[in-house]
Every structure is written in C-alpha cells, then in structure tokens.
Amino acid sequence: KLMAETKKKISDAVAKYPELKGKTASWVYFTPTNLNSVGVYTPSDNRPRTLAEFGLPDGDGIAKQTKSSKSFFVDLSAEKAAQIDSDIVVFDELQGAEPSKIKSNALLGKIPAIKNDTFVSIKEQKPSAAMSGPSVLSIPVALETFLPQLAAAAKKDETTPNLSTLRRYELRSPLAGRIVERKVDVGTKVGSEGDPADVAALRAHYAARPCPRR
Secondary structure, three states: OHHHHHHHHHHHHHHOOHHHOOOOEEEEEEEOOEEEEEEEEOOOOHHHHHHHHOOOOOOHHHHHHHOOOOOOEEEEEHHHHHHOOOOEEEEEOOOOOOHHHHHHOOOHHHOHHHHOOOEEEEOOHHHHHHHHOOOOOHHHHHHHHOHHHHHHHHHHHHHOOOOOOOOOOOOOOOOOEEEEEEOOOOOOOOOOOOOOEEEEEOOOOOOOOOOOOO
16 A cells, blocks of 8 residues: 555656656766766666666666676776766766766766756765665655756756757758768758768779860
8 A cells, every 4th residue: 555655756847847848867976086988877776776766777888888797787988978868867066076077077078968957967866875785764855855857957958959859851962972071960950051971982983174285
C-alpha cells in the first residue's frame, strides 16, 4: 500500500510539470582533483533509477554506454564527455567542481546540458541523499526540493536550441560529393541566402589554362 501511495505521489507531482514530458536526464559526478574524466551513474544506481521513475531516462547515446555495465557507474574520459547527450545533467556541486569551472573546461564544457545551462547542480545533500537512498520517507523530500529544479532545467531546454528541441530537416546536395566545410551548427539561424556547406564533387576535374607559344 505504501509503495502504491508513493508511486501516486510521484505521478501527481510530475504531472504538475508538463515541461518534463519527453525529457532525458543523467546523473554524473566530477572529481575536483581530476577533471580529465567524468563519471556517469548507471541504471544499477538508485539515482538514475529514480530519475527514470520521474519519467527522465538517460539519453540514447549515453544509455548505450551504461546499459551493459554491471557497475553503478562508468568513467568517461573528458574527450568523450560530449557523448552525455541527455537533455538534463545532474551533479553534486563540490569544491573545485563548481558549475563555472565545469563550463570553462575545454572538454567537459562540451557536454550539451552543461553548454546549454540545462543542468542541476546540487549544493545541499538532502536532495542527493533522497535520490541515492529512495524510500517512502525520502521520496516526498525529493519531490518537494528536487523536482522543481529538474523542471526549471527542462524549461531552459525548451528555449535553448539543441538537438532535442529542434526539428530535423533533410538537406540534399544538388551534386554527389563530400562536405569539405560546414557553415552552420545546431541552433544557427538560416535563411534563403548563403550555403549551409561547401561540397566538393568527387568526379574528375579538368582545368583550362593558357599556354604561351614557344
């Protein structure tokens, strides 16, 4: 009965924040003394499992990295940090790993949710403790203190151009070839003028040039 009541509390609370619908979220951690990597909690850990209960699973890209792991976390090198493609990223704010320091990091700052400010940095341990050890007593605490922060990040995601919020439109080149320069990126406004990319044809080329008489 208690579990059923708790599940109802979760569904009722999540329903108050329609901006969370369809979003993805990952819980990560940064080690202040080593920002050459980032840890991602896997579904074996309670934190992402509780996020999933809130209707916020991992993004497709990072889910492929974590689903086969038997550990409660996986370490990604900072060079692969951009693979954390969830709309929202959650992490505990530790001294030496503050949001400003993560954002200014050349590699960690490429995590889409960090770049777009759609992250939740937890300063107090109460929400983190409630999510890492969920119970019929701690879940209401998370719903009251943590869920609004997730919703605020989700609202930012709606107003920030990124892969999860922009519609896809297929562009076809008038010739077969290879893209040698891309002139637009995610969120770039485009109009009728200018080309989105330079394409080099792969077929044989002929050049005509004047030759002086001998």
